[in-house]
Amino acid sequence: MWGTYLVSHPSMEGLRRLLRFGGVNYVEFLHSLDDLADRVRLAVSDLTLPILELRELSAMEYQLCCSPGLPGFSSVMVGILRAMADDYGALVMLSHEGQQQDSDVISIMLVESAFAEGRHFDLGARNG
Numbered sequence: 001m002w003g004t005y006l007v008s009h010p011s012m013e014g015l016r017r018l019l020r021f022g023g024v025n026y027v028e029f030l031h032s033l034d035d036l037a038d039r040v041r042l043a044v045s046d047l048t049l050p051i052l053e054l055r056e057l058s059a060m061e062y063q064l065c066c067s068p069g070l071p072g073f074s075s076v077m078v079g080i081l082r083a084m085a086d087d088y089g090a091l092v093m094l095s096h097e098g099q100q101q102d103s104d105v106i107s108i109m110l111v112e113s114a115f116a117e118g119r120h121f122d123l124g125a126r127n128g
Contacts, residue, residue, distance in 0.1 A: 003079020007087065018043060019084055026090035030054055030062055030108065049073070053103070060110045065103035074104035081108060 007016050018039060022032030037049040051067040064081070066074040078096050085092040091112040097105040 003076040003081070004083045006076070007080055007083035016087065019080070020087070026085055026088040026092070026110065029084055029088065030064075033064060052077075062108040062110070063097075064106040064108060065100075066106070067103055074106060078106055081106065 007019065019029065019036075021039070022029040022036075031054060033052045033054050036052055040047055040049050048069070050069040050073050053065040053067075055063040055065065057063060064077065066077055074096060078094050081092070081094055090110060093109040093111060095107040095109075097107050099105070
């Protein structure tokens with residue numbers, strides 16, 4: 001729920017924009033998550049996120065491994081993944097699998113990458 005708020009609430013548009021720089025579609029966004037901690041550190045230098053590792057099991061099935069370090073972070077990531085799927089217009093099924101080998105694992109099944117029209121995103125847009 002918190003992750004969904006962080007991406008979808010109008011007052012959090014900056015975070016949504018930061019995440020959208022990850023790619024032009026949901027699959028590219030998923031692949032950009034490996035670098036999310038570094039991108040966040042550029043924007044907020046004193047915020048250290050857990051390391052994320054995306055595993056591609058097939059063209060439609062992925063696992064996101066969240067390293068320990070920030071309690072509840074993987075639950076926030078489930079909300080972020082859900083909200084960003086809506087943002088890109090993708091239909092996904094997400095499942096928080098719990099801890100496996102010292103990481104929290106989130107399963108991501110991409111049902112349809114172009115299920116609906118995504119939210120408008122303009123690379124050059126500026127806030128206020």
